[in-house]
Amino acid sequence: MITRRHFIRSIGALSALGVSSAAYGVGVEPMLRLRVTRYHPTPRQWPADFPLKIAAIADIHACDPWMSLERIEGIVDRTNALKPDLIVLLGDYVAGLHHVTRFIPSSEWARVLAGLKAPLGVHAVMGNHDYWVDRAVQQAGHGPTVAHRALEAAGIPVYENDAVRLTKDGRSFWLAGLGDQLAFLPARRFRSTGRFGADDLTATLAKVTDDAPVILLAHEPNIAPRVSARVALQLSGHTHGGQVRLLGWSPAVPKQQGIRLAYGHVRLKCDVIISGGLGCSLMPVRVGVPPEIVEVTLGRAPVVS
Secondary structure (H helix, E strand, C coil): CCCHHHHHHHHHHHHHHHHHHHHHHHHCHHHHCCEEEEECCCCCCCCCCCCEEEEEECCCCEEECCECHHHHHHHHHHHHHCCCCEEEECCCCECECCCCCEECCHHHHHHHHCCCCCCCCEEECCCHHHHHCCHHHHHHCCCCCHHHHHHHHCCCCECCCEEEEEEECCEEEEEEECCCCCCCCCCCHHHHHCCCCCCCHHHHHHCCCCCCCEEEECCCHHHHHHCCCCCCEEEECCCHHHCECECCECCCCCCCCCCCCCCEEEECCCEEEECCCCCCECCCCCECCCCEEEEEEECCCCCCC
């Protein structure tokens, strides 16, 4: 039988746990932790004897104090240390928070990201926040955004419904980048553009002109059910893994979407990998989803006898 004293003591313990969890979620996990999450998918469209290592960075949300230039520099150094063949940036570079001490200008964080190095280059797509904060783009109904221009000024190509053919060791593949699917705010969407997003999947894949395998970059993972088996791998961010995730459940993931496209590795017609990202949106809190750099290894190196 639970006595009144035991009940009050239990409430006190839960309150203390709540305070401790809040302190961890604000001060430790989002600002001090950084992990590398590794995947080794085996898409049937990707040759097993064609090894390729990709490092993916998503949802930086640059701002002080939550994602300072110094912290971004640390992410750049950690990513370079993985020695990937290719680095991809999956969107949402600008702050997604109002509780900040400084909004970091795009030219500053882009200059830091220019320190990323890989033999096959660094390639980027835009995210919804990159569009939402750009009033001129919202008014015009089309880009490029300030973030887009900053990355290209720093020497990093940005893909919006476009594709590029890359070659490693005489083997080719396509890297395709989708325009953002939530580019225009509700007040602007149909009035300015007649559509919700800047994405055109059909036009993007039409840029692929041979049968080499395809990797698709798409900020939001929601496009995945529409992606054909022509694509070997889709890399996405946006969800932050729910940002708060307990025993596989996240209160931030809509019930109609479920958790299938919220985080991790999913197999549909193509393999889909969704990063938990690095920064925070709405509130500077992360619990159960530490900031992460994603490393994806495709194929395997040939055995030398």
